[in-house]
Amino acid sequence: MVDQALPKQAANISADAADDEPRCFVAKLFGKRARNREAQEERILTAAMNCFIRSGFRGASMNEICSEAGMSPGALYRYFPSKEAIIEKIAATHRHQSAEILARMSQSKNIIDAITNVGLDHVRKMSMNDQGPGPRDSSARLFVEVRAESMRNESVAGICDLHEGLMREELLAAFSAAKERGEIDPVTDLELAVASLAAMGEGIIMRNFPAQGVPLEALEPVFRALAVGLLRPTNPLANK
């Protein structure tokens, strides 16, 4: 992550002078150009995220983003064709994080643990992003911002739908497997269970519990309670 307070040309982080490359810092390895381009894009995205958190997608101006990135508009528009493109990119990476977490679902022994862990991982991941120089609840802000934008921006909506559909499929698959194993009451409406758990997770992320003083461990029984309540796993003691 590039420091946002750096002066112009900050992206050209001057490495050791010992480099035998003339006048430049790193890597001729694979086209220094391509590397630099990637770094610049990253720089813009980081700056844009900070601005969006501060002022919202519509509220943040391109000038604001340029300042934050230590870049001129002319430079910035070389990397992104429009403000929309930046928003879409951010929405995409923001939603991508879920996929990795879900992939780890199969590691848990039973479905209740799996769900609880997925929920906790999501919240953990979200609150981990909040250690930067920005406001403490930056993840929640960006999350709500993306959701709001997805409701009127066709392409952002498409990005969200794609990833949510993927998530839903994955959860449903895990649930079905657990049902086969007899871990779930066969009467359970799995679609509803998935949707409810997603709603719970999004609600917690939106309110940003960790930033409000609720420790992550405290959330463990919350997710577990909902999971148990929804799936009613077979239990010799519980009837009804």
Place this chain on the structure above:
Amino acid sequence: MVDQALPKQAANISADAADDEPRCFVAKLFGKRARNREAQEERILTAAMNCFIRSGFRGASMNEICSEAGMSPGALYRYFPSKEAIIEKIAATHRHQSAEILARMSQSKNIIDAITNVGLDHVRKMSMNDQGPGPRDSSARLFVEVRAESMRNESVAGICDLHEGLMREELLAAFSAAKERGEIDPVTDLELAVASLAAMGEGIIMRNFPAQGVPLEALEPVFRALAVGLLRPTNPLANK
């Protein structure tokens, strides 16, 4: 609600010619003028809500709102001093609805039913607003919009905090009473329970379950599951 397509002076709804207006200053409060003013404000707010749902708080322009209200900017600015003021008013009314629902909480016999009903009433109320000419998920849109705005707009944040604090107090009081009555496991963290239930409710509202085909009755067991799971009411069969 006044038709927005009416020609000029449409707001001067000719009431009964029989009412003799008193010529004192009280007329300013209850007279035809005052009633007209109220109707116009209502007209603007309705138009603004439609625009905000369509384009977001920042995305909707004052011209857009003026068109929707069938009004000139000059006229509109006679009723609201700024766009901000309109946003604040909408945020306030939007959050006000919760209060009425919570007031009915004490009618339920036990705490689990009470919570379930509060949750269902919230969702019902939200989805009931969606029968207008707007998009089917307009309530969810406005809800997310208000939440997003509250994260960077001081005064909107204040409005939200006020009403959420009130809600929290009310729920906590009900929980405490139930605890006294022995309906709740004495170990339960009531603050966490309140926060979790609020998160669940907001999550469901945000995803707008009713608009997505999930009937209201289906949500009943969801709220109940979370409530039971969180509060662990004493039950001779369940241990631990």
Place this chain on the structure above:
DNA sequence: TAAATGAGAGAGAACGTTCTCTCTTTTTTG
């Protein structure tokens, strides 16, 4: 030296808001 990169002015549109003016309604006055 040719291509890539960037700075920064600024074009053109759109923004929120204000201004001026007209028309209607209400109140005061003779």
Place this chain on the structure above:
DNA sequence: CAAAAAAGAGAGAACGTTCTCTCTCATTTA
């Protein structure tokens, strides 16, 4: 009660600002 005066309501052009994005030209890199 009619005429005069004041106040209210609205239209729409116009204001200054800010927006996104482009263009020109200088600098750096290979």
